[in-house]
Amino acid sequence: MSWTDLTATDLVPLPVVLPLLAAGLALVFARRPRVQRVVSVVALAGVLAVGIALLVLTDDRTLVVDVGNWAAPIGIDLVADRLSALMVTVSSFVLLCVLLYSLAQGVSEEAEEETESIPVSIYHPTYLVLAAGVCNAFLAGDLFNLYVGFEILLAASYVLLTLGGTGERIRxxxxxxxxxxxxxxxxxxxxxxxxxxxGTVNLAQLxxxxxDVEPGTRxxxxxxxxxxxxxxAAMFPVSAWLPDSYPTAPAPVTAVFAGLLTKVGVYAILRTQTLLFPTDPRIDQGLMWVALLTMLVGILGAVAQDDIKRLLSFTLVSHIGYMLFGIALATQPGTAAAIFYVVHHITVQTALFLVVGLVELRGGSTSLDRLGGLAKLAPGLAILFFIPAMNLAGIPPLSGFLGKVGLVEDGVRTGGFLAYTLVVGSVVTSLLTLYAIVKAWNKAFWQEAPQEIETDARVPRGMVVPTGALVAFGLxxxxxxxxxxxxxxRAAAALRDGSYVEAVFPDGHDRGVGESNETIPKAGAPAGPASAVDTGEGTP
Known part of the structure; x- marks a missing residue:
């Protein structure tokens, strides 16, 4: 194994290991909040750097690490391909921006002011554990490790969701x-x-x-x-929990939940549908109906809201439908459009929730009935809201428009009643999104305020900068x-070309329990517990 390959594969576990180690350090320095902040920022910056490196490295190979040198299917595999590397990179950037925002806002200090039973030290380690869970889910090479990633998310997100211990947040x-x-x-x-x-839960082996499994069981x-x-993922009809859960949390917590947690579910659907169940017209047609209902029910709920947080929560549900649309088409262009839309939505939705946090700080509320005139009072804040809001609505030539065009084009290309119905539904949803966003803009920023807003309220620059960075990233x-x-x-093509399986089993066959873990390297791919397989594209 060459030094270069060893370095590349050694990067794969770091998005999980770095936040976990930093969480431990944050607990050690529980009584030194400044040190905690430095540890958290450095750790997530490190994860972002690793994500960017993986983004480059996986463009011509799939990297696999056998944890503890136990090869698949006995051991646990962490697999980094184009899709997982892209998700880790975007997620780590969002996590870092939200962390910087929360440091300026003082989320942990705010929690201690509300209740003495919650120490300041709880926020940073929990947030880092959440980051580790997100990355573990993206890199998991088997179903049980994916389950572990979800459970890490569950434990950490519950703590973050109930920060402050208020009755509303506990409910x-x-x-x-x-x-x-x-x-x-x-x-x-x-x-x-x-x-x-x-007899296995390893994704490549599955x-x-x-x-060969009996069709009914499969x-x-x-x-x-x-x-x-x-x-x-909050897809219809199991999405009713989301609008009641997210808006009660602090702004940065709501932002990271809205931007990332549902996308982990979408990623899991995308991974399993393309790798484990690549051809099943019945399920694809069912997913089309689910995508359509998710879009329409979600956006109708958004139109009816008079609170910006709840409005955005319903648009979040609605736009999950676009991602399911791309997955349900079961084509490479549709999958590519879904991947592009996931990246777009993570960035834009997170940015909007951070801006709403600034609106609440500046205007004293998120209720559209109590806000008004913010465009005059805080023109910079108005711009920060307007850009991602128009992006979410899909106004040309922004990324939201480009992602929707990709989905619509492939829907028309696929043809059939369901595909055409989804195309119409996606256009209607986009128009209703624009209506809901314009309504929020008009009431909060353009119309006169129904009551006087304190003009001496100022938004900390430390909260504006990371919000601006996310808005700029969306542009x-x-x-x-x-x-x-x-x-x-290319990521969509790799999901169906067999390179994932070849990377996990480089000897070219499905190893069963008791068989040798020694591997015969393919051309350009090293043998052993850590391997990298050329996908056939890019420079090997």
């Missing part, structure tokens, strides 16, 4: 944890059924064994996994849409 947290536990139970049942039917496994991941997605869309297209 919202209770709803969230009950729904999450239900999803986890369904996921565990799916894992048990999968192992009973195939892709080779599931086609369908049951697929439906259980879709239900488990669909609850986490960068438009400027560099060509390279990003090309990368998404």
């Amino acid at each position: 919202a947290g209770s709803i969230y944890v009950v729904v999450a536990l239900l999803s986890s139970i369904v996921f565990l049942i799916a894992i048990a059924l999968t192992y009973a039917a195939t 892709s080779e064994r599931l086609p 369908l049951a496994i697929q439906l259980l996994l879709l239900l488990a991941f669909g609850i986490k 960068a997605l438009t400027v560099f849409a060509g390279p990003l869309y090309s990368y998404a297209d």
